[in-house]
Amino acid sequence: MSTAERTIEELATQDYKYGFVTDVDADTVPRGLNEDTIREISRRKGEPGWLLDWRLKAYRAWLTMEEPTWANVKHDPIDYQDIIYYSAPKPKTALGSLDEVDPEIRRTFEKLGIPIEEQKALAGVAVDAVFDSVSVATTFRTKLAELGIIFCSFSEAVREHPDLVREYLGSVVPHTDNFYAALNSAVFSDGSFAYIPKGVRCPMELSTYFRINAQNTGQFERTLIVADEGAYVSYLEGCTAPMRDENQLHAAVVELVALDRATIKYSTVQNWYPGDKEGRGGIYNFVTKRGHCRGRDSKITWTQVETGSAITWKYPGCILQGDNSVGEFYSVAVTNNLQQADTGTKMIHLGKNTRSTIVSKGISAGRGQNTYRGMVKIGRNAENARNYSQCDSLLIGDKCGAHTFPYIEIKNTSSQMEHEASTSKIGEDQIFYCRQRGLSTEDAVNMIVSGFCKEVFRELPMEFAVEAQKLLGVSLEGSVG
Amino acid sequence: MLDIKNLHARVGGNEILKGIDLTVGAGEVHAIMGPNGSGKSTLAAVLAGRAEYEVTEGSVTYEGRDLLDLDPEERAREGLFLAFQYPVEIPGVNNAYFLKAALNAIRKHRGEPELDAMDFMSLVRERMKILDIDSSLMSRPVNEGFSGGEKKRNEIFQMAVLEPRLAILDETDSGLDIDALKTVAQGVNALRRPDRSTIVVTHYQRLLDYIVPDFVHVLSEGRIVRSGGKELAIELEEKGYGWLEAGEPVGGRA
Numbered sequence: 001m002s003t004a005e006r007t008i009e010e011l012a013t014q015d016y017k018y019g020f021v022t023d024v025d026a027d028t029v030p031r032g033l034n035e036d037t038i039r040e041i042s043r044r045k046g047e048p049g050w051l052l053d054w055r056l057k058a059y060r061a062w063l064t065m066e067e068p069t070w071a072n073v074k075h076d077p078i079d080y081q082d083i084i085y086y087s088a089p090k091p092k093t094a095l096g097s098l099d100e101v102d103p104e105i106r107r108t109f110e111k112l113g114i115p116i117e118e119q120k121a122l123a124g125v126a127v128d129a130v131f132d133s134v135s136v137a138t139t140f141r142t143k144l145a146e147l148g149i150i151f152c153s154f155s156e157a158v159r160e161h162p163d164l165v166r167e168y169l170g171s172v173v174p175h176t177d178n179f180y181a182a183l184n185s186a187v188f189s190d191g192s193f194a195y196i197p198k199g200v201r202c203p204m205e206l207s208t209y210f211r212i213n214a215q216n217t218g219q220f221e222r223t224l225i226v227a228d229e230g231a232y233v234s235y236l237e238g239c240t241a242p243m244r245d246e247n248q249l250h251a252a253v254v255e256l257v258a259l260d261r262a263t264i265k266y267s268t269v270q271n272w273y274p275g276d277k278e279g280r281g282g283i284y285n286f287v288t289k290r291g292h293c294r295g296r297d298s299k300i301t302w303t304q305v306e307t308g309s310a311i312t313w314k315y316p317g318c319i320l321q322g323d324n325s326v327g328e329f330y331s332v333a334v335t336n337n338l339q340q341a342d343t344g345t346k347m348i349h350l351g352k353n354t355r356s357t358i359v360s361k362g363i364s365a366g367r368g369q370n371t372y373r374g375m376v377k378i379g380r381n382a383e384n385a386r387n388y389s390q391c392d393s394l395l396i397g398d399k400c401g402a403h404t405f406p407y408i409e410i411k412n413t414s415s416q417m418e419h420e421a422s423t424s425k426i427g428e429d430q431i432f433y434c435r436q437r438g439l440s441t442e443d444a445v446n447m448i449v450s451g452f453c454k455e456v457f458r459e460l461p462m463e464f465a466v467e468a469q470k471l472l473g474v475s476l477e478g479s480v481g
Numbered sequence: 482m483l484d485i486k487n488l489h490a491r492v493g494g495n496e497i498l499k500g501i502d503l504t505v506g507a508g509e510v511h512a513i514m515g516p517n518g519s520g521k522s523t524l525a526a527v528l529a530g531r532a533e534y535e536v537t538e539g540s541v542t543y544e545g546r547d548l549l550d551l552d553p554e555e556r557a558r559e560g561l562f563l564a565f566q567y568p569v570e571i572p573g574v575n576n577a578y579f580l581k582a583a584l585n586a587i588r589k590h591r592g593e594p595e596l597d598a599m600d601f602m603s604l605v606r607e608r609m610k611i612l613d614i615d616s617s618l619m620s621r622p623v624n625e626g627f628s629g630g631e632k633k634r635n636e637i638f639q640m641a642v643l644e645p646r647l648a649i650l651d652e653t654d655s656g657l658d659i660d661a662l663k664t665v666a667q668g669v670n671a672l673r674r675p676d677r678s679t680i681v682v683t684h685y686q687r688l689l690d691y692i693v694p695d696f697v698h699v700l701s702e703g704r705i706v707r708s709g710g711k712e713l714a715i716e717l718e719e720k721g722y723g724w725l726e727a728g729e730p731v732g733g734r735a
Contacts, residue, residue, distance in 0.1 A: 455573075
């Protein structure tokens with residue numbers, strides 16, 4: 001057995017660091033899905049009639065849709081009737097301040113290292129912590145409110161800012177968009193909402209940590225971020241989930257709207273339970289994320305580091321409608337053991353002089369399968385549109401796979417599109433070189449992988465970049481090519 | 482310092498080293514010469530611990546320890562340095578970052594405190610003076626986009642920072658023009674110390690004009706066929722390797 005194989009074995013036997021369960025009473029609705037389930041979710045959340053109608057429309061659309069099968073992933077059929085669609089921790093008291101948060105839940109977040117404490121958040125992170133389906137605590141609200149920034153749970157936004165929610169909900173990802181988006185629209189339980197008013201630059205990174213805790217609970221989050229004219233916001237999303245034997249479905253929807261001259265940076269570090277080394281358990285992460293550069297000179301940047309989940313199916317995209325608008329996608333996706341990822345982006349150029357950049361870094365180790373799937377569409381009126389795509393794959397070991405499916409559709413003659421792709425293997429040469437300088441094999445692999453991901457990491461906010469690098473180290477610990 | 486006895490090694494089923502005996506004392510500079518395919522680079526690789534090379538017989542003692550029992554990184558931390566014939570590129574990894582990690586791994590092993598960025602950079606600046614190294618090289622990715630000469634100079638520069646006790650230069654002169662050769666040799670000479678030994682593996686006598694060896698060994702078909710002082714190198718230069726062997730002359734001055 002070569003060092004490479006040995007270390008991949010070691011890596012496979014690593015325990016999932018975040019595999020613990022928090023013991024809190026949960027308020028759940030019965031297993032299964034029908035119109036009554038949806039009515040019950042809506043009733044418990046005290047939603048207005050228009051939202052219930054929207055959910056029901058989505059549900060009826062979903063019934064007519066088929067689960068997509070085009071992705072380069074394999075899994076057993078999902079029994080949608082065997083999922084609990086709503087689970088909320090029972091609050092012991094009304095949650096007026098952080099001190100009132102259930103200590104069990106707070107301990108969970110502490111184990112995850114989430115800076116929910118105000119003093120930790122002084123570092124500049126406002127956290128809206130989503131625990132299963134209900135937002136538990138939101139920090140820095142007051143400070144943000146002074147600037148007119150709204151940052152709260154989705155449910156609260158529905159109550160407090162119904163006009164904004166009604167105007168933008170489903171305006172980027174319609175309830176009929178795709179199978180999982182329709183399902184989410186029907187049953188979504190909570191999520192985050194942010195609105196940055198005209199000309200306001202959000203002074204801190206907004207952050208949400210999602211965590212799946214209760215057993216057999218599908219998590220259907222919905223995030224909506226609106227940056228009004230000239231506004232700027234950077235939003236961080238981090239995810240971890242405890243170890244479970246059964247697969248759990250996570251079908252989230254994220255909608256971003258950027259009006260004239262607005263900028264939204266959306267960064268994700270996803271570290272959900274990937275399943276064990278035999279591929280048992282793990283999260284199915286089937287997510288629809290889309291940004292709409294609705295106004296002139298607007299800009300949306302997606303940065304993602306995907307190290308977890310048994311299956312990742314997500315294509316954060318940008319609709320570049322406003323003239324001169326810019327869409328960017330920077331991605332690192334890691335698959336190890338039997339993890340599968342089919343991820344990429346869609347850049348839809350509609351406006352003149354629109355520009356998009358795609359940098360995708362896929363890392364496959366163990367028996368992991370990593371697919372980049374991207375679409376660049378340049379419409380008839382998108383004169384002088386430009387796209388640059390770069391897809392690099394790194395293989396560690398010889399049992400994994402990397403695949404690239406770029407789709408390109410250009411309908412005018414003034415546009416330019418560039419595509420570069422590479423596949424490389426971490427070479428014994430590189431590792432030996434590092435070891436000859438005194439570095440351990442593990443440090444060598446981490447260093448080589450970090451170097452490979454550099455272009456993406458530098459797009460992440462500083463604090464997140466450090467975390468991402470650590471996560472990558474944990475995910476690939478010991479693996480060599 | 483280093484004691485090699487009856488060393489046999491093979492790669493991919495082919496026996497390359499067929500019984501090497503060599504003793505290197507502290508502070509000595511030994512040149513290993515020989516035609517292509519004689520086993521020079523294999524010897525360097527075996528000493529550094531490359532996994533593809535299998536030692537089938539013999540022993541190597543380094544500072545009283547069984548060298549062959551150590552992992553490559555342990556050998557490095559114990560002060561064995563190999564200047565690669567073909568330095569490897571590591572895209573995206575900053576040269577300074579790489580070298581700092583290496584230095585601190587070695588310092589940690591020696592029980593010395595790790596250097597912080599400030600101390601490291603002042604050490605780097607000091608060592609840069611020895612070699613003609615452009616400071617921009619430090620912020621570039623390891624060996625990526627380096628010219629052949631830059632790569633070789635970078636190897637010697639790393640050596641200057643890591644301060645090994647036994648340095649093995651594997652054909653460091655290949656692909657260098659005369660100016661680069663002089664700079665590299667100057668760097669190596671500046672690092673000569675009574676407690677630091679050097680093995681210079683080279684095909685040509687040229688490098689030995691600038692790095693004057695205490696001993697010269699000629700390798701042929703996996704064995705040392707002749708050992709002598711620096712004059713042996715000059716003799717070789719005049720007569721070619723064929724002089725030492727029966728049959729067809731191999732190599733010599735290209």
